[in-house]
Structure formats: C-alpha cells, structure tokens
Amino acid sequence: MENTILEMQFAIDTFYFLVMGALVMWMAAGFSMLEAGLVRSKNTTEILTKNIGLFAIACTTYMIYGYDIMYGGGVILDGIEVIAKDATYAKPSDFFFQVVFVATAMSIVSGAVAERMKLFSFFAFAVVFTGIIYPMEGAWTWNGEAVFGLFTLGDYGFSDFAGSGIVHMAGAAAALAGVIVLGARRGKYNKDGSSNAIPGANMPMATLGTFILWMGWFGFNGGSVLAMASKESANAVAMVFLNTNAAAAGGVIAALLLVKILWGKADLTMALNGALAGLVAITAGPDTPTALEATLIGAIGGILVVFSISILDKTFKIDDPVGAISVHGVVGLWGLLAVPVTNDGVSFTGQLLGAATIFIWVFATSFALWLALKAVMGVRVSAEEEAEGVDISECGLHAYPEFTTK
Structure with a gap:
C-alpha cells in the first residue's frame, strides 16, 4: 500500500512538473509577440526568427552540454536515469x-538587441550563453x-526561488553587454544628446504577448515548488500562484499611476512593462509574502521600471527597444x-553577494x-540594411508584405 501511494505521488509530481514546464515553454510565444509588437514592422520577421531559433538552440546546447555543467549527469553522454531510487x-x-x-533567459537578450543585429551572430552568442555562461x-x-571553488552562496544566505537573479538578471546582464557593443539604433539619439521615441508597430500584439507571459509565469513560479502531490506542497503552489498574480497586478497599477502623474497620460508600453516588472520582482520569493506584500513588491517593481527605462535611455543612452x-x-x-x-x-548580504x-x-x-x-563575423548590419529593415537583409521576407511598397 505504501509503495502504491509513493508511486502515485511520484506520478502526480512528475506530471505537474511537465505541465508547468509546458507553461514556461509557452512564454516563448509571449516574448515573440511582445517583441514583435514593440519593434518596427520592417524588423518583425527577423525578431520572430530569433525567438524560435534561440529556443531550438537552447534546447539542444543545454541538452548536449549545459545541463551537465549545471547539475552533472550529461543527457547525451551519460544519459538521464528515468527513475532515481x-x-x-x-x-x-x-x-x-x-x-x-x-x-x-536567452529570450531576454533578443529584444534588447533588436533592429540592428545580425541574425547568425545572435545565434552564435545563444550557443555559448545557453551551453556555458548560464x-x-x-x-x-x-x-x-x-563559486570558482572559493565560496558557496548558500553559506551566506542567498536564495532565489524561481530566478529573479539567476534567470532574469542574468539575461539582462548579457543583453546590456550586447547593447554596449552594438551601439544605439540609427536615429535614436540626436547630436545634442536628446532621445527620439521609436514606437513599436503593433500594440495589440505586444499586449497579447504580455498576457501570455503573465499566464506562463504561473508555470515559472508555480513549477519551482517542485511538487504537488501532498497537502503542504499543494498549499504552497496555491500561494505562489496567488502572489505571482498579485505582484503583476501591483506592477501594472503602480506604473499606470506613476506615468499619469509624470506625463499626464496613460502609457500602454509602461503598463505592459509594469506587469512584467511585477512578475520579475516576485519571482525570487513568491512563497513567503502575504498577498498584500506581494502586491507591494510588484508595485515597487512597476515604479522602478518606469524610472529605469527613462534613465537608461535619456541619461546613459542605452538603446533597449523593449525595456528588457x-x-x-x-x-x-x-x-x-x-x-x-x-x-x-x-x-x-547573501542576496547582494x-x-x-x-x-x-x-x-x-x-x-x-x-x-x-564582432571581430570574427560582425554583429551589426550595415546602415543601408538597418534603414531597409533587417527582415529583408537577414530573412528575405516581409512580415506584412501587403503594406510595403516596391
């Protein structure tokens, strides 16, 4: 009887893990739609190609090498035992x-370097990032x-439940490095240092992408509980879902109120980024706050993202088309x-370390x-290709051919 119960728990937990993973995979669609909506129409096909390509590359390189580095037990060479004792x-x-x-994590890089990067240079970076760096x-x-055999972060009290730092900040660090090497899009900044807004082509698509990401985040955070087949783990999953949703809502509300105060109008892109900021903020610890605390954590994230996007753009001249x-x-x-x-x-101390x-x-x-x-194959398209749009130079295909002129 005991063995039967354990086998049932095993089956339920495994099934739950797989379903949550599928939800996280669906976030790839969310990133694709969000980024496609926030770039100009002439760069849509290329950004979509980047997203499906990076997903395939990540799955392959992590299988061949990355998983072995991170956890040991290579998938290809050593195999993965189906059921450990x-x-x-x-x-x-x-x-x-x-x-x-x-x-x-790799999807985060995609949007930040959009509209001026060579497609296969990006793919080459994805191979190393997903196979070794991450x-x-x-x-x-x-x-x-x-860490390099010197110290263990856990000894200093470090904790990142589902990856605010391990996944999201890591992706942003790689994106920042890429943006610095690439430089800004042509026409983004004037000679006097002022910044020009470059609106995205499709706000409905960007909004759909945000909602897909919001939904996928329940798998991202909920799956990180790692179990479902007991009263304790089921309650933990329910609380993580609740807090994840509350934080996203707090991020939207705070971002909308702030831009209304600052600019006098609602800004949809900031509302979308406010939702994502709330989700990122709660990801490091969705299991311990109350729902109200989670809402406040998300709200602070929504406020931070509004100021950060503006400061990075206007003060530091960091050209990040999607605010990643x-x-x-x-x-x-x-x-x-x-x-x-x-x-x-x-x-x-542990968190800072x-x-x-x-x-x-x-x-x-x-x-x-x-x-x-950059030295070996180049990372940026030519000025002419950037002006025409990277859809043609990198993919040979318009995303909206009926709206283009010859």
Whole structure:
C-alpha cells in the first residue's frame, strides 16, 4: 500500500512538473509577440526568427552540454536515469523544466538587441550563453557549487526561488553587454544628446504577448515548488500562484499611476512593462509574502521600471527597444533584495553577494563573447540594411508584405 501511494505521488509530481514546464515553454510565444509588437514592422520577421531559433538552440546546447555543467549527469553522454531510487519526480522532467528556463533567459537578450543585429551572430552568442555562461552561474546558485571553488552562496544566505537573479538578471546582464557593443539604433539619439521615441508597430500584439507571459509565469513560479502531490506542497503552489498574480497586478497599477502623474497620460508600453516588472520582482520569493506584500513588491517593481527605462535611455543612452534591461535587470535585483523582507532565513548580504556574482560573471563573459563575435563575423548590419529593415537583409521576407511598397 505504501509503495502504491509513493508511486502515485511520484506520478502526480512528475506530471505537474511537465505541465508547468509546458507553461514556461509557452512564454516563448509571449516574448515573440511582445517583441514583435514593440519593434518596427520592417524588423518583425527577423525578431520572430530569433525567438524560435534561440529556443531550438537552447534546447539542444543545454541538452548536449549545459545541463551537465549545471547539475552533472550529461543527457547525451551519460544519459538521464528515468527513475532515481530516492527521486520524487522523473529526472527527465527536471531537464525539461530547466531547459525552458534557459530559453527564457536567452529570450531576454533578443529584444534588447533588436533592429540592428545580425541574425547568425545572435545565434552564435545563444550557443555559448545557453551551453556555458548560464549553466555556470546556475551551478553556483541552484546547484550550490562553490563559486570558482572559493565560496558557496548558500553559506551566506542567498536564495532565489524561481530566478529573479539567476534567470532574469542574468539575461539582462548579457543583453546590456550586447547593447554596449552594438551601439544605439540609427536615429535614436540626436547630436545634442536628446532621445527620439521609436514606437513599436503593433500594440495589440505586444499586449497579447504580455498576457501570455503573465499566464506562463504561473508555470515559472508555480513549477519551482517542485511538487504537488501532498497537502503542504499543494498549499504552497496555491500561494505562489496567488502572489505571482498579485505582484503583476501591483506592477501594472503602480506604473499606470506613476506615468499619469509624470506625463499626464496613460502609457500602454509602461503598463505592459509594469506587469512584467511585477512578475520579475516576485519571482525570487513568491512563497513567503502575504498577498498584500506581494502586491507591494510588484508595485515597487512597476515604479522602478518606469524610472529605469527613462534613465537608461535619456541619461546613459542605452538603446533597449523593449525595456528588457530595466524589466529583467534592475527589477531582477529588486526582486532579490525583497526576499529578506518576508523570509527571515535569507540575508541582504547573501542576496547582494549572489547578485554581484551573477552579474559580474554573465556581463564579463558576455561582453568578451560579443567582442569576439564582432571581430570574427560582425554583429551589426550595415546602415543601408538597418534603414531597409533587417527582415529583408537577414530573412528575405516581409512580415506584412501587403503594406510595403516596391
């Protein structure tokens, strides 16, 4: 009887893990729609190609090499045992759940370098990022390995439940390095240093993408509970779902109120980024706050993202077409720092140390890789190709051919 119950729990937990992973995979569609809506129509096909390509690359490189770096037990060479003796879920489900997280981190880079980057240079970066750069910092954090053999983050009280830092801030660090190497889009900044707004082509598509991401985030955070087949784990999942939703709502409300105060009008793009900021903020610790606390954590994220997008654009001349660096980087750091407020077992020192480790490693290695790619194959399209739109130069296909003129 006991064995039957354990087998049933195993089956339920494995099934739950797989379904949550599928929800996270659906976030790839959300990123695709969000980014396609926020770039100009002449760059739509290329951004969609980047998103489906990076997902396929992430799944393959992480299977061949990345998972082995991060957790040990290579999928290709060593195989993954289907049922470990003391496992609570099937190990292949763990690989599936982890690989969609890797793809999410890489998706963050896609939007930030949009509209001026060579497609296959981006794919080359994706191979190394998903196969080596991300798995290394994942091994130091979620797998608890010593950072370069020097210290263990867990000993300092570091905690990142579902990846505000490990996934989101890491993706933003890689994106920041890429944007610095690439430079701004032509026409974005004037000679006097002022910034020109470059509106996206499709706000309904961007809004749909945000709602898809909001939905997928329940798998992102809920799946990180890692179990469902007991009263305790079921309650934990329910609370994580509740807090995830509350934080997103708080981010939207705060961002809308702030832009109304600052600019006198509602700004849809800031509302969308406010939702994503709330989701990123709560991801590091959705299991311990009350619903009201989660709403406030998300609201602070929504406020931070509005100021961050404006400051990075106007002050630092960081040209990020979709606001990814602010949403996932700045707010990812806030998410890590918010955890000790509701979780006594986590320290601010540990969170800062973990954030610094993730950012320094990912930014430094990504910057070096971007520079290497620039020297070997180039990373930016020509001025003529950028003016025409990278859809034609990189993909040979218009996304909206009926609206183009010859």
